[in-house]
Amino acid sequence: MHFFKISLKNSIVYRWSVLFSIIGSILYVAISLMLWRFLYRNDADMIAYMTKYTIVSNIISMFYARGISGRIGDKVATGAFATDLIRPVHLFTMAWQMELAGICANLLMRGLPVILVYLPFLIANAGYYNLFAVFLSVALGHMLFLLIYSLLGFSAFILIEIWPFRRLIDDTIRLLAGGFIPLAILPAFVGHIAHALPFRFLYSFPLELLFGKADMDKAFENFAVLIVWISVFGLLNALMYRQALKKAVVQGG
Amino acid sequence: MQELIRVEALSRDYRVAKRGGGFLKFMFSREFETIHAVSGIHFTISKGELAGFVGPNGAGKSTTIKMMSGILVPTSGSVAVMGNDPFKKRKQNAYHIGVVFGQRSQLWWDLPIGDTFTLLKKIYKVQDDIYHRNVGLFKEYLDLESIWNQPVRQLSLGQRMRAEIAAAILHNPELLFLDEPTIGLDIVAKRQIREFILKLNRDYQTTVVLTSHDMKDIEEICGRIILIDKGAIVVDCPMRELKNSYNKTAVVKVNLNRPVAEFHIAGASGASELDGLKWTFLVDKGVTTTGHLVFEISKLAEIADIEIKERAVEDIIHDIYKNGV
Amino acid sequence: MEFLSIYGSYVKMFFKARMEYRFSFFSGMFANFYCYFITYATIWVITRQFGAIDGWKFEDMTMLYGLNLFTYSIAGVLFWYTVFHLDEEITSGNLDSYLIRPMGLVKQMICRRFGDTFLGQIVVTLIFMVSAIAKIDYQMTAFSYVYLAFAVLGGVLIQSGAMIILGSLSFWLLRSSDLADIVYYDMRTFVHYPLSIFPAFIRIVLTYVLPWAIINYYPSLIILNKVQTTEEFVLGILSPVIGILFFLLSLFVFNRGLRRYSGSGS
Numbered sequence: 007m008h009f010f011k012i013s014l015k016n017s018i019v020y021r022w023s024v025l026f027s028i029i030g031s032i033l034y035v036a037i038s039l040m041l042w043r044f045l046y047r048n049d050a051d052m053i054a055y056m057t058k059y060t061i062v063s064n065i066i067s068m069f070y071a072r073g074i075s076g077r078i079g080d081k082v083a084t085g086a087f088a089t090d091l092i093r094p095v096h097l098f099t100m101a102w103q104m105e106l107a108g109i110c111a112n113l114l115m116r117g118l119p120v121i122l123v124y125l126p127f128l129i130a131n132a133g134y135y136n137l138f139a140v141f142l143s144v145a146l147g148h149m150l151f152l153l154i155y156s157l158l159g160f161s162a163f164i165l166i167e168i169w170p171f172r173r174l175i176d177d178t179i180r181l182l183a184g185g186f187i188p189l190a191i192l193p194a195f196v197g198h199i200a201h202a203l204p205f206r207f208l209y210s211f212p213l214e215l216l217f218g219k220a221d222m223d224k225a226f227e228n229f230a231v232l233i234v235w236i237s238v239f240g241l242l243n244a245l246m247y248r249q250a251l252k253k254a255v256v257q258g259g
Numbered sequence: 260m261q262e263l264i265r266v267e268a269l270s271r272d273y274r275v276a277k278r279g280g281g282f283l284k285f286m287f288s289r290e291f292e293t294i295h296a297v298s299g300i301h302f303t304i305s306k307g308e309l310a311g312f313v314g315p316n317g318a319g320k321s322t323t324i325k326m327m328s329g330i331l332v333p334t335s336g337s338v339a340v341m342g343n344d345p346f347k348k349r350k351q352n353a354y355h356i357g358v359v360f361g362q363r364s365q366l367w368w369d370l371p372i373g374d375t376f377t378l379l380k381k382i383y384k385v386q387d388d389i390y391h392r393n394v395g396l397f398k399e400y401l402d403l404e405s406i407w408n409q410p411v412r413q414l415s416l417g418q419r420m421r422a423e424i425a426a427a428i429l430h431n432p433e434l435l436f437l438d439e440p441t442i443g444l445d446i447v448a449k450r451q452i453r454e455f456i457l458k459l460n461r462d463y464q465t466t467v468v469l470t471s472h473d474m475k476d477i478e479e480i481c482g483r484i485i486l487i488d489k490g491a492i493v494v495d496c497p498m499r500e501l502k503n504s505y506n507k508t509a510v511v512k513v514n515l516n517r518p519v520a521e522f523h524i525a526g527a528s529g530a531s532e533l534d535g536l537k538w539t540f541l542v543d544k545g546v547t548t549t550g551h552l553v554f555e556i557s558k559l560a561e562i563a564d565i566e567i568k569e570r571a572v573e574d575i576i577h578d579i580y581k582n583g584v
Numbered sequence: 585m586e587f588l589s590i591y592g593s594y595v596k597m598f599f600k601a602r603m604e605y606r607f608s609f610f611s612g613m614f615a616n617f618y619c620y621f622i623t624y625a626t627i628w629v630i631t632r633q634f635g636a637i638d639g640w641k642f643e644d645m646t647m648l649y650g651l652n653l654f655t656y657s658i659a660g661v662l663f664w665y666t667v668f669h670l671d672e673e674i675t676s677g678n679l680d681s682y683l684i685r686p687m688g689l690v691k692q693m694i695c696r697r698f699g700d701t702f703l704g705q706i707v708v709t710l711i712f713m714v715s716a717i718a719k720i721d722y723q724m725t726a727f728s729y730v731y732l733a734f735a736v737l738g739g740v741l742i743q744s745g746a747m748i749i750l751g752s753l754s755f756w757l758l759r760s761s762d763l764a765d766i767v768y769y770d771m772r773t774f775v776h777y778p779l780s781i782f783p784a785f786i787r788i789v790l791t792y793v794l795p796w797a798i799i800n801y802y803p804s805l806i807i808l809n810k811v812q813t814t815e816e817f818v819l820g821i822l823s824p825v826i827g828i829l830f831f832l833l834s835l836f837v838f839n840r841g842l843r844r845y846s847g848s849g850s
Binding site: 325328346351353357362369371377378383 | 586589600602680681683684685686695696846847
């Protein structure tokens with residue numbers, strides 16, 4: 007809890023930083039909105055849909071914090087985390103708390119302004135469904151995201167420099183998770199790859215649920231698959247952590 | 260003696276934002292206060308001098324050095340280095356000065372030392388023959404041969420500092436600024452560097468301006484000491500003079516071969532242990548000398564063992580810090 | 585110029601040292617390659633779904649985006665790690681070390697850290713641009729190729745100028761990265777797409793306030809024969825000149841900032 011509070015304070019310190027952060031978020035959403043507005047200029051329904059889709063997608067992205075790969079990675083790469091074993095708190099939990107603080111700060115600093123600025127668009131043509139399922143999906147998505155990036159962090163003892171691999175994951179998510187381009191628009195073979203990967207649960211799944219485009223018969227099935235993915239990554243994390251620990255303790259960091 | 264640096268009525272102020280106050284105040288308003296880092300100081304440094312700047316942290320030493328090396332511009336007053344305004348003639352003067360910042364590195368982190376020197380040779384336009392001569396000097400007196408091909412990143416602090424000094428003098432500067440050059444080093448490295456600096460001064464008449472918190476550095480290297488406190492010069496005199504004027508007392512400890520009950524020696528007050536076998540004397544140099552004390556003691560007993568402690572420069576400076584001049 | 589000799593020596597030494605970490609070098613390059621490959625793929629997906637973006641086919645978009653990315657990468661090789669992150673150079677004390685030496689500061693910073701990670705972007709852009717030019721070859725004349733070279737030069741100067749100006753902000757503000765993110769990265773995202781699809785004032789801002797459109801939009805209009813107004817033509821043709829002016833402005837701003845740093849005329 008301690009790390010949470012400190013990180014929260016640190017995130018709000020620079021006043022200009024805060025302002026620029028807010029402007030940046032609003033701008034980023036605006037550009038996407040203008041693009042879709044143009045591309046669907048002959049289809050008012052699609053414009054409305056893509057507008058809501060883009061805004062909510064941006065808000066969902068704030069629940070996912072990649073910082074954890076760096077936080078864990080730096081400590082593992084240097085072997086420093088072995089000394090943290092003395093502490094009563096696990097490295098993962100510590101890093102997670104710091105990330106949660108970052109997420110809260112982010113939601114406050116950027117999420118709120120984005121919602122306020124784009125409120126008219128969000129309210130017009132209201133059509134939100136399955137709210138509970140959506141929250142559940144985002145919460146599980148947060149876990150999945152966390153575990154993917156913490157796995158990357160723990161593998162730092164092999165990779166040392168993890169930023170290139172973080173980029174690889176970030177960019178793959180960019181195209182194939184449905185955050186920017188809905189998966190329905192992707193060409194067939196690209197769409198198949200996207201469906202096979204776990205990333206669709208980060209954006210595509212909750213967004214489809216939210217806007218009632220999901221196949222409700224398959225909903226349970228999808229949640230099951232999501233939980234399987236989480237379990238898989240959880241297991242991989244445990245294994246990787248054990249290996250990293252072995253190396254650090256044996257080699258002395 | 261040729262004058263190399265002339266500083267007159269030099270002052271430097273900083274505007275710093277005030278800290279404190281609540282969250283709202285922090286977000287919407289800022290107050291500033293002025294800090295007088297250096298206030299109206301005067302001094303000149305001649306060619307070939309070895310000058311040491313000492314003072315508590317925040318006294319203004321680094322600020323003064325930055326103004327002399329052209330990094331910072333004075334708020335008022337003047338500084339002339341080799342006849343030039345060091346800020347306006349920054350590039351010209353750069354060929355003739357070298358600077359070592361003890362707490363930061365100027366070297367390329369990923370490149371081997373040898374490569375770094377090649378780059379510096381090009382930047383400073385050092386002639387081939389001078390370059391090779393200097394490199395030979397470094398390899399011999401600073402032990403750079405063994406680490407020549409290692410990237411700076413892999414060096415220990417001691418090795419890195421030696422390389423930093425070498426890098427600073429590669430182009431034979433007439434003037435060398437050393438800002439805490441021995442910080443964090445072990446005694447062997449410190450001695451090596453001190454000797455090297457003295458050699459530079461002997462062989463090439465390199466003028467050295469040194470700041471250090473290690474008084475031993477100052478004591479061993481500098482012929483002149485300048486003490487700055489709260490932006491003003493408190494002491495500026497030759498090292499000898501400092502030692503003499505503040506060194507009014509000495510402590511002499513003797514072990515005698517047979518006990519002596521009492522001593523009556525003018526200018527020396529003594530206390531004994533072990534029933535007169537061991538004596539500790541406080542000598543007032545205004546009245547007598549340690550030599551005379553030894554002579555008097557020897558009249559009454561043989562001295563088996565003797566220890567004479569002059570007040571170290573460190574103690575002198577410490578007292579000035581605390582009590583003023 | 586002796587600066588080129590120094591830079592040449594430095595680059596050789598840099599790679600010699602870098603190659604001891606081959607894995608790191610190639611994985612970094614690959615990550616950048618992949619990142620922008622995905623970007624091109626995204627553009628491809630969109631043009632495939634919608635046919636073209638306001639008449640800009642995939643090859644046209646490649647040219648548009650390519651000009652932006654290519655010029656950014658070259659500027660990045662020179663300036664990104666040092667000048668653009670001037671705040672780090674200041675806090676680490678490196679700036680003082682540069683001031684001691686008889687060489688211009690910007691030049692020293694170019695010779696301090698070669699932006700090798702940008703090579704991945706250069707490679708991927710060349711691949712896509714060359715194949716795009718091959719496809720639209722019927723539109724390209726000798727003039728087009730010559731002009732393309734100049735447009736690239738102009739673009740590099742503008743991107744460099746941007747990095748220098750935004751880095752120089754560190755002389756005034758403590759952390760310039762947030763402002764730079766918006767003004768340079770977020771705003772430049774507009775020029776990933778043909779500006780005709782946005783409201784007119786966007787194009788005006790990105791031409792006369794932040795010159796990012798001059799990097800790629802107007803030159804693309806000329807190369808792809810899409811010019812429709814005199815204004816567009818002039819801005820495109822003059823892009824190298826505008827580049828030079830902007831670059832000189834950036835050096836002026838840098839020197840102003842340096843004077844402030846040294847406390848002269850603050």
